Amino acid sequence: MGDSKSQKQVEIVDDVKSPINKVNYLPKEAKEILKSLAKKWKNVLDPNAMEVIPLKGAMTNEVFKVKWKTAIGETSQRVLVRMYGEGTGIFFNREDEIKAFEFISKSGHGPRLLGRFANGRVEEFINARTLFASDLRDPSISTLIAVKMSDFHDLNMPGPKKVHLWDVLRNWLVEARRLASPEEVKMFHLDTMDQEISTLEERLSNSHQKIGFCHNDLQYGNIMIDEQTKSLTLIDYEYASYNPIAYDIANHFCEMAANYHTEPPHILDYSKYPDLEERRLFVRTYLGSSGKEQSDNSKVEELLDNIEKFTLANHILWGLWGIISEHVNNIDFDYKEYAKQRFQDYWLRKQYLLSCNGSSNDSAVVGKERKY
Numbered sequence: 001m002g003d004s005k006s007q008k009q010v011e012i013v014d015d016v017k018s019p020i021n022k023v024n025y026l027p028k029e030a031k032e033i034l035k036s037l038a039k040k041w042k043n044v045l046d047p048n049a050m051e052v053i054p055l056k057g058a059m060t061n062e063v064f065k066v067k068w069k070t071a072i073g074e075t076s077q078r079v080l081v082r083m084y085g086e087g088t089g090i091f092f093n094r095e096d097e098i099k100a101f102e103f104i105s106k107s108g109h110g111p112r113l114l115g116r117f118a119n120g121r122v123e124e125f126i127n128a129r130t131l132f133a134s135d136l137r138d139p140s141i142s143t144l145i146a147v148k149m150s151d152f153h154d155l156n157m158p159g160p161k162k163v164h165l166w167d168v169l170r171n172w173l174v175e176a177r178r179l180a181s182p183e184e185v186k187m188f189h190l191d192t193m194d195q196e197i198s199t200l201e202e203r204l205s206n207s208h209q210k211i212g213f214c215h216n217d218l219q220y221g222n223i224m225i226d227e228q229t230k231s232l233t234l235i236d237y238e239y240a241s242y243n244p245i246a247y248d249i250a251n252h253f254c255e256m257a258a259n260y261h262t263e264p265p266h267i268l269d270y271s272k273y274p275d276l277e278e279r280r281l282f283v284r285t286y287l288g289s290s291g292k293e294q295s296d297n298s299k300v301e302e303l304l305d306n307i308e309k310f311t312l313a314n315h316i317l318w319g320l321w322g323i324i325s326e327h328v329n330n331i332d333f334d335y336k337e338y339a340k341q342r343f344q345d346y347w348l349r350k351q352y353l354l355s356c357n358g359s360s361n362d363s364a365v366v367g368k369e370r371k372y
Helices: 028-040 094-106 133-137 139-153 165-179 182-187 193-204 245-255 276-288 297-328 335-353
Strands: 050-054 062-068 077-083 113-117 120-124 211-214 223-225 232-234 241-244
Touching (some): 028 077, 139 223, 193 297, 211 245, 245 276
Antiparallel strands (some): 050 062, 077 120
């Protein structure tokens, strides 16, 4: 949550309150890579005279914009430097993430990887803005996101095309139990959460559900828009893997309840979760982007139903993320309270969404009140 929810990234913008050049903050290896890049650009006046500006929003990684002065009348050269935060290795394999990054970049779906150093990387700087929380509810932007997600899910990423969700949930549960205090284990029902995961896997797995290459963290800070062309770029692929596409869309819908620019930033407002008509429009656009399934109402309703059920898996996953982050991260974010909200919504809606007697699109379920 630019940066990802391994950072629970909020929108990346220039930190106008921190104008001091942070060049000495970067490790020597990173500075050597940056100088080498700048020497290749003929319009850079002095490759050694780089300006390093902290960018707001990273919740674990530290992110910087690096720029150099160029000849008069030319736009300055810029790159993005990402320094990995402590504890991120618990959540994902960095080598797998880099492989995904390179493949996605070569496929034309993301920024280019310009260099790597021991605890970070250098990326192409995208001339676009990250979305605001309110943008996710803008019908025109939501339509663009639906089409972009469909394209992303169709990426033919090398490797086995199997569902990763259930293994990730179980691995994170092990880590959460290891780090949590006895009081937290009791509070979050961690001693019985493996049974909850098994129940979801049994109920939500079926042979005909569509599996795609999923972003798995599509919150507003991980979507960039070019205001001129209205083209979108999805960024930060730490959690990207093959999963049911319903899970990825469910995650995106759940993120509409968050605004990481509020004070305090961890509070979720589920009144902002998209209503049935908004979800139906999104799914119709998603399915119709290929031009094949737009008018198939049965497929629209089936996917809508699966998406709602997969919100449960999302709540457990990011709830576990919050518990783990509380113990490995020093960022000023109330991870524990965030986890509490995710688990509360899981328990609030579980019996309705897994009921054999009704659809998860039922107004009684969709309108189920959430208060914290």
